[in-house]
Amino acid sequence: MVKTYGTLQAAKMIGVSRITLHRWLKAKKIRPQGIPLGDGRILWRWTDRDIARAKKVKAEQKPGPKPKGGAK
Numbered sequence: 001m002v003k004t005y006g007t008l009q010a011a012k013m014i015g016v017s018r019i020t021l022h023r024w025l026k027a028k029k030i031r032p033q034g035i036p037l038g039d040g041r042i043l044w045r046w047t048d049r050d051i052a053r054a055k056k057v058k059a060e061q062k063p064g065p066k067p068k069g070g071a072k
Helices: 007-014 018-026 048-060
Strands: 033-036 042-045
Antiparallel strands (some): 033 042
């Protein structure tokens, strides 16, 4: 049996926020196993292999724009 993780656990293991993972899912940068819940939502289950792939996606990301008026 393959061990799986929830999205919050996977985000912590990858080193990104849960929101970032949801953005990557929406952009189809990553695609772990999804379990349809019947109400239009999907329960994502992450394997160690999915997490390794997501770490590669993270490594390929370029830093985004810095917020304007940041703390000085």
